[in-house]
Amino acid sequence: xxxxxxxxxxxxxxxxxxxxxxxxxxxxxxxxxxxxxxxxxxxxxxxxxxxxxxxxxxxxxxxxxxxxxxxxxxxxxxxxxxxxxxxxxxxxxxxxxxxxxxxxxxxxxxxxxxxxxxxxxxxxxxxxxxxxxxxxxxxxxxxxxxxxxxxxxxxxxxxxxxxxxxxxxxxxxxxxxxxxxxxxxxxxxxxxxxxxxxxxxxxxxxxxxxxxxxxxxxxxxxxxxxxxxxxxxxxxxxxxxxxxxxxxxxxxxxxxxxxxxxxxxxxxxxxxxxxxxxxxxxxxxxxxxxxxxxxxxxxxxxxxxxxxxxxxxxxxxxxxxxxxxxxxxxxxxxxxxxxxxxxxxxxxxxxxxxxxxxxxxxxxxxxxxxxxxxxxxxxxxxxxxxxxxxxxxxxxxxxxxxxxxxxxxxxxxxxxxxxxxxxxxxx
Amino acid sequence: xxxxxxxxxxxxxxxxxxxxxxxxxxxxxxxxxxxxxxxxxxxxxxxxxxxxxxxxxxxxxxxxxxxxxxxxxxxxxxxxxxxxxxxxxxxxxxxxxxxxxxxxxxxxxxxxxxxxxxxxxxxxxxxxxxxxxxxxxxxxxxxxxxxxxxxxxxxxxxxxxxxxxxxxxxxxxxxxxxxxxxxxxxxxxxxxxxxxxxxxxxxxxxxxxxxxxxxxxxxxxxxxxxxxxxxxxxxxx
Numbered sequence: 001x002x003x004x005x006x007x008x009x010x011x012x013x014x015x016x017x018x019x020x021x022x023x024x025x026x027x028x029x030x031x032x033x034x035x036x037x038x039x040x041x042x043x044x045x046x047x048x049x050x051x052x053x054x055x056x057x058x059x060x061x062x063x064x065x066x067x068x069x070x071x072x073x074x075x076x077x078x079x080x081x082x083x084x085x086x087x088x089x090x091x092x093x094x095x096x097x098x099x100x101x102x103x104x105x106x107x108x109x110x111x112x113x114x115x116x117x118x119x120x121x122x123x124x125x126x127x128x129x130x131x132x133x134x135x136x137x138x139x140x141x142x143x144x145x146x147x148x149x150x151x152x153x154x155x156x157x158x159x160x161x162x163x164x165x166x167x168x169x170x171x172x173x174x175x176x177x178x179x180x181x182x183x184x185x186x187x188x189x190x191x192x193x194x195x196x197x198x199x200x201x202x203x204x205x206x207x208x209x210x211x212x213x214x215x216x217x218x219x220x221x222x223x224x225x226x227x228x229x230x231x232x233x234x235x236x237x238x239x240x241x242x243x244x245x246x247x248x249x250x251x252x253x254x255x256x257x258x259x260x261x262x263x264x265x266x267x268x269x270x271x272x273x274x275x276x277x278x279x280x281x282x283x284x285x286x287x288x289x290x291x292x293x294x295x296x297x298x299x300x301x302x303x304x305x306x307x308x309x310x311x312x313x314x315x316x317x318x319x320x321x322x323x324x325x326x327x328x329x330x331x332x333x334x335x336x337x338x339x340x341x342x343x344x345x346x347x348x349x350x351x352x353x354x355x356x357x358x359x360x361x362x363x364x365x366x367x368x369x370x371x372x373x374x375x376x377x378x379x380x381x382x383x384x385x386x387x388x389x390x391x392x393x394x395x396x397x398x399x400x401x402x403x404x405x406x407x408x409x410x411x412x413x414x415x416x417x418x419x420x421x422x423x424x425x426x427x
Numbered sequence: 428x429x430x431x432x433x434x435x436x437x438x439x440x441x442x443x444x445x446x447x448x449x450x451x452x453x454x455x456x457x458x459x460x461x462x463x464x465x466x467x468x469x470x471x472x473x474x475x476x477x478x479x480x481x482x483x484x485x486x487x488x489x490x491x492x493x494x495x496x497x498x499x500x501x502x503x504x505x506x507x508x509x510x511x512x513x514x515x516x517x518x519x520x521x522x523x524x525x526x527x528x529x530x531x532x533x534x535x536x537x538x539x540x541x542x543x544x545x546x547x548x549x550x551x552x553x554x555x556x557x558x559x560x561x562x563x564x565x566x567x568x569x570x571x572x573x574x575x576x577x578x579x580x581x582x583x584x585x586x587x588x589x590x591x592x593x594x595x596x597x598x599x600x601x602x603x604x605x606x607x608x609x610x611x612x613x614x615x616x617x618x619x620x621x622x623x624x625x626x627x628x629x630x631x632x633x634x635x636x637x638x639x640x641x642x643x644x645x646x647x648x649x650x651x652x653x654x655x656x657x658x659x660x661x662x663x664x
Contacts, residue, residue: 051595052592052595053592053593053595054592055552055554055566055592056552056592056593058552058554058566058567058568058592059568064550064568075550077474078475078549078550078593079473079475079476079591079593079594079595080592080593080594080595081550081593187564187565187566285641289639289641289642290664292639293636293637293639293664294462294664296462296464296465296486296488298465298467298469298486298596299469299595299596299598300588300590300591300595300596300597300598302556
């Protein structure tokens with residue numbers, strides 16, 4: 001199947017523009033703007049769930065029978081409708097930004113038939129989204145899964161082909177939009193968990209594209225002298241697994257957190273650092289019944305269950321593990337690479353972010369799940385995942401500058417094995 | 428003569444039928460001190476709903492009236508099924524007033540029509556979230572002073588929650604039972620279950636906090652040719 005697809009999009013190497021061609025600073029700025037807009041979307045999405053407004057607009061893609069863009073502003077300011085409708089509008093905006101970014105990345109790396117097939121496909125998808133029929137959306141979501149998988153395969157074979165990163169982002173944003181809509185029309189809370197997890201991954205992806213289109217990102221990497229390579233390989237081997245494994249831990253924590261939030265049961269454990277006054281809470285049926293009897297819920301939250309208590313305890317334990325893992329990454333990087341190495345600086349920032357996240361998690365409980373605190377917790381989790389992805393990529397794609405090797409003696413390569421550039425700094 | 432005899436027999440049978448049923452009534456009281464109700468600040472903060480209240484609105488976990496009478500207790504007869512009047516029963520009514528559902532707890536029969544009114548000058552949506560198989564989750568918008576919405580549920584379920592996603596503090600509970608022998612206590616804890624056929628029954632008393640679905644309070648009662656009174660006390664948790 002993949003060979004058939006490749007045959008339809010002929011991109012023989014002779015058509016491929018050298019990936020070393022300079023990236024337009026405007027492309028990079030646009031990628032950064034897309035990433036920032038995505039973070040804004042995650043914040044608004046977090047507010048939707050934190051305010052229990054996920055179903056405040058019962059229909060989709062319309063809003064109370066109006067086309068999304070024609071929904072009267074006077075009707076927005078009714079309770080949770082403000083959050084949900086704003087979320088839909090910003091999501092549409094981010095979708096369009098992603099489409100433009102993908103087109104841009106595609107056009108700059110292709111020529112001839114390959115270029116126009118890609119452009120045509122993206123424009124056609126945008127046109128089909130305008131049909132506003134559920135079967136069309138579901139079909140596009142299924143196609144997005146296929147395209148996303150194919151894009152990952154292409155990225156694996158050619159990391160430097162930014163057009164496939166763009167295609168992956170476009171597929172992800174289509175899937176994300178449809179998941180959000182289906183959660184509403186199918187009345188399925190469980191879809192919200194996938195919607196939340198994909199949102200975080202998508203943000204990390206936009207950040208990576210912003211990195212890859214930056215001058216700094218393209219100027220990374222130093223080829224060491226041969227005598228230092230053995231030590232460098234040993235160092236790299238540690239970070240080759242340590243950083244991605246830690247980022248994966250964070251992603252697993254995100255899934256836990258999304259699962260907790262989309263139970264819509266409020267705080268399953270109302271105190272911290274203890275849990276119902278104990279190190280480990282009672283989770284038998286009588287205790288859980290007692291917890292529900294004692295709880296004074298102001299909003300329409302679901303009853304607490306033993307599973308939700310277990311999820312929260314797992315979330316707390318995982319938070320400790322992540323703090324330890326990221327601290328170890330930062331310490332290892334500083335020790336092996338020196339304080340001035342980009343990986344050392346990034347892992348230190350990562351640790352700061354994780355500490356902030358832990359504090360926000362505690363504050364979420366102490367504030368009885370105040371909407372703004374809980375949403376900040378979601379926002380920082382997205383940033384932590386994105387930073388984990390960035391530091392993993394930076395570490396894996398650049399060789400380490402061994403201590404004591406003057407920069408002038410090193411030949412610089414970009415992280416994608418491209419032509420050397422004049423850039424020698426690692427700052 | 429024959430007609431007279433037939434009339435006498437029919438009247439006699441009817442009288443016999445009437446004698447063979449009775450009302451069960453009583454009072455549910457609360458023992459102990461419940462936690463104080465919490466204020467719902469979101470109502471006053473909402474620009475549309477805040478205008479509808481002059482005083483702070485509080486939760487309704489324990490509605491305690493005169494002489495410790497406890498309101499919003501759902502009362503039914505255990506094990507009596509298959510007697511629901513269904514759609515032929517008069518519709519039960521739930522209203523949205525002041526951005527709150529009235530009543531907070533409503534007892535209905537399986538298949539009985541439930542009319543949801545919106546007496547507020549603001550949009551709401553009505554989102555029943557059943558858990559019993561066969562009961563369908565829905566989410567319908569209702570415009571200010573708009574036409575009534577209709578729901579019904581075919582499966583028994585205690586404390587089926589109905590909520591408004593536009594105003595997250597708005598929620599109420601339906602107790603759906605497959606029989607007409609149901610009641611909810613008023614604000615003074617009083618209830619009446621009408622026309623219960625003679626026999627021995629186990630009554631079940633449910634309250635959201637004091638006697639939840641997993642732990643109702645039960646009491647045995649016998650209906651024998653007339654009205655019977657059954658008072659019960661629930662404990663504050």
